Amino acid sequence: xxxxxxxxxxxxxxxxxxxxxxxxxxxxxxxxxxxxxxxxxxxxxxxxxxxxxxxxxxxxxxxxxxxxxxxxxxxxxxxxxxxxxxxxxxxxxxxxxxxxxxx
Amino acid sequence: xxxxxxxxxxxxxxxxxxxxxxxxxxxxxxxxxxxxxxxxxxxxxxxxxxxxxxxxxxxxxxxxxxxxxxxxxxxxxxxxxxxxxxxxxxxxxxxxxxxxxxxxxxxxxxxxxxxxxxxxxxxxxxxxxxxxxxxxxxxxxxxxxxxxxxxxxxxxxxxxxxxxxxxxxxxxxxxxxxxxxxxxxxxxxxxxxxxxxxxxxxxxxxxxxxxxxxxxxxxxxxxxxxxxxxxxxxxxxxxxxxxxxxxxxxxxxxxxxxxxxxxxxxxxxxxxxxxxxxxxxxxxxxxxxxxxxxxxxxxxxxxxxxxxxxxxxxxxxxxxxxxxxxxxxxxxxxxxxxxxxxxxxxxxxxxxxxxxxxxxxxxxxxxxxxxxxxxxxxxxxxxxxxxxxxxxxxxxx
Amino acid sequence: xxxxxxxxxxxxxxxxxxxxxxxxxxxxxxxxxxxxxxxxxxxxxxxxxxxxxxxxxxxxxxxxxxxxxxxxxxxxxxxxxxxxxxxxxxxxxxxxxxxxxxxxxxxxxxxxxxxxxxxxxxxxxxxxxxxxxxxxxxxxxxxxxxxxxxxxxxxxxxxx
Numbered sequence: 001x002x003x004x005x006x007x008x009x010x011x012x013x014x015x016x017x018x019x020x021x022x023x024x025x026x027x028x029x030x031x032x033x034x035x036x037x038x039x040x041x042x043x044x045x046x047x048x049x050x051x052x053x054x055x056x057x058x059x060x061x062x063x064x065x066x067x068x069x070x071x072x073x074x075x076x077x078x079x080x081x082x083x084x085x086x087x088x089x090x091x092x093x094x095x096x097x098x099x100x101x102x103x
Numbered sequence: 104x105x106x107x108x109x110x111x112x113x114x115x116x117x118x119x120x121x122x123x124x125x126x127x128x129x130x131x132x133x134x135x136x137x138x139x140x141x142x143x144x145x146x147x148x149x150x151x152x153x154x155x156x157x158x159x160x161x162x163x164x165x166x167x168x169x170x171x172x173x174x175x176x177x178x179x180x181x182x183x184x185x186x187x188x189x190x191x192x193x194x195x196x197x198x199x200x201x202x203x204x205x206x207x208x209x210x211x212x213x214x215x216x217x218x219x220x221x222x223x224x225x226x227x228x229x230x231x232x233x234x235x236x237x238x239x240x241x242x243x244x245x246x247x248x249x250x251x252x253x254x255x256x257x258x259x260x261x262x263x264x265x266x267x268x269x270x271x272x273x274x275x276x277x278x279x280x281x282x283x284x285x286x287x288x289x290x291x292x293x294x295x296x297x298x299x300x301x302x303x304x305x306x307x308x309x310x311x312x313x314x315x316x317x318x319x320x321x322x323x324x325x326x327x328x329x330x331x332x333x334x335x336x337x338x339x340x341x342x343x344x345x346x347x348x349x350x351x352x353x354x355x356x357x358x359x360x361x362x363x364x365x366x367x368x369x370x371x372x373x374x375x376x377x378x379x380x381x382x383x384x385x386x387x388x389x390x391x392x393x394x395x396x397x398x399x400x401x402x403x404x405x406x407x408x409x410x411x412x413x414x415x416x417x418x419x420x421x422x423x424x425x426x427x428x429x430x431x432x433x434x435x436x437x438x439x440x441x442x443x444x445x446x447x448x449x450x451x452x453x454x455x456x457x458x459x460x461x462x463x464x465x466x467x468x469x470x471x472x473x474x475x476x477x478x479x480x481x482x483x484x485x486x487x488x489x490x491x492x493x494x495x496x497x498x499x500x
Numbered sequence: 501x502x503x504x505x506x507x508x509x510x511x512x513x514x515x516x517x518x519x520x521x522x523x524x525x526x527x528x529x530x531x532x533x534x535x536x537x538x539x540x541x542x543x544x545x546x547x548x549x550x551x552x553x554x555x556x557x558x559x560x561x562x563x564x565x566x567x568x569x570x571x572x573x574x575x576x577x578x579x580x581x582x583x584x585x586x587x588x589x590x591x592x593x594x595x596x597x598x599x600x601x602x603x604x605x606x607x608x609x610x611x612x613x614x615x616x617x618x619x620x621x622x623x624x625x626x627x628x629x630x631x632x633x634x635x636x637x638x639x640x641x642x643x644x645x646x647x648x649x650x651x652x653x654x655x656x657x658x659x660x
Contacts, residue, residue: 001502008604016597021521024589033533040540051547059628065552069559070640074647076564080571081651087575130501237622240554247562297622
């Protein structure tokens with residue numbers, strides 16, 4: 001079983017790849033993909049700390065991860081509903097064009 | 104040749120085979136054991152797939168008052184060989200503007216997820232291929248990956264019929280996943296574990312002097328949950344009367360329109376394996392798994408009982424296909440959300456009532472009351488606006 | 501053997517995630533995201549949290565990924581340009597990654613091996629959910645109901 005450092009490196013890499021997708025793309029759904037990836041990477045971090053931590057008998061880490069997955073699903077649903085609703089009005093999903101509140 | 108020996112013959116054979124690898128390190132033995140399990144499951148179910156494909160055609164034919172295939176082999180039993188050769192030598196046509204990678208991976212995804220689901224079902228005493236603690240959750244988790252396969256098929260074909268058929272198929276599968284999972288909840292609640300082995304072990308024993316087994320289907324909530332689970336399983340495998348996604352008169356072949364030859368055979372196989380998986384899970388959860396129905400017949404090996412019950416359920420699948428017409432797609436959705444979901448919640452309530460009355464006669468009657476009240480209430484509520492014209496018969500003169 | 505499994509799963513997950521972030525066709529990115537999620541679920545199995553791994557496959561692959569592909573389908577346009585690539589985002593992501601790696605490698609207390617624990621059964625998780633964590637459970641239920649209703653209201657066709 002590899003050390004904790006390796007698991008943390010993997011989850012940091014996944015988080016930064018999610019950040020990459022969220023920051024460098026213009027399509028709204030790509031940004032949502034990045035956000036989901038960031039959430040999944042943070043969950044992996046929690047579970048890694050739970051496993052290697054001082055009290056692996058208490059299920060706290062697992063509980064946080066389960067609730068976080070549920071919240072991520074709810075947020076994905078609402079976010080995608082928002083994308084569809086905005087697409088109906090603007091006919092585009094490029095976030096550069098959503099600038100009516102600017103200035 | 105005692106009955107325990109015949110019962111455990113496959114387990115003993117596998118141990119003997121693994122002893123041949125005696126001195127290898129631990130992980131080699133683990134991998135070899137897993138590979139033997141996988142080979143056994145695949146061998147058994149591929150043979151069963153071939154057999155069921157010809158039996159379905161013959162049973163449907165008999166229901167329709169004709170013979171089925173009876174030319175190839177005795178009683179047509181070698182028909183799958185002819186079908187297999189035909190599928191293999193057909194030209195594999197991929198549309199020019201189709202997304203090649205997605206088009207190729209769609210049937211593989213579907214069949215892989217259904218074969219994975221077959222791995223957690225207990226086929227006999229000590230004969231579960233992969234005994235995971237959360238086996239039932241694993242089954243549903245990989246079952247929900249089938250929807251992605253359907254979408255990949257519809258998208259990758261670059262064809263409007265395929266896309267529409269895929270959307271209908273996914274809408275249907277997602278709607279019926281809820282009743283499928285919620286009807287399993289009463290069983291899990293009563294047993295207290297997600298492991299299929301524990302669920303089968305909880306249905307051990309016989310009441311009433313060894314005649315009536317303690318299967319969950321003989322309780323009111325279990326019978327209602329079994330019927331709901333079976334109907335949801337019919338929908339999940341896209342079988343008639345819910346086969347709008349593949350109805351030839353409506354949407355050509357839905358998401359499978361642009362597939363020919365071996366890829367179509369893989370889709371066909373994925374549908375049948377889905378049927379096997381759902382029937383196997385129904386047998387495990389409600390029909391007592393590999394237990395015998397009467398305590399006097401316990402000398403017959405456990406895997407024989409499992410496959411006998413599986414065969415009965417598959418016969419009912421085929422029987423329903425031959426008897427009922429296709430349902431309209433909005434009726435299918437309305438049925439799921441307005442009737443099956445509240446009925447599934449009522450099953451949970453009835454199971455709780457049964458459990459807290461200490462599994463006795465009072466509990467049986469109370470839970471029967473809950474199920475009956477909810478059923479009649481829902482029938483009144485859902486169907487209240489239909490008025491039918493008086494039926495007139497016209498005969499040929 | 502678990503080190504070999506770790507390396508294989510890590511390569512698969514990182515490749516899937518990189519493909520999801522950088523492919524130009526949206527639907528291919530969504531399918532590579534599915535591969536990344538399955539890889540993360542495999543990590544959970546490796547770490548001994550099997551229930552979380554199964555829930556991850558069930559919810560992320562079975563629900564969130566299906567939602568994403570459906571939304572891609574419903575917001576398609578004939579001219580399939582998914583916009584340009586913003587290289588400033590790449591710079592920021594690399595900067596954050598270097599910062600995190602520096603922080604992780606600076607901490608020697610993290611190079612510990614896994615202690616031996618007994619497996620956390622689903623029964624124990626259920627017991628804890630209903631006793632210690634019952635209030636968060638109810639709150640998550642309320643949140644999911646609110647998300648469901650909110651999502652439906654957002655997408656419902658307005659009555660003319």
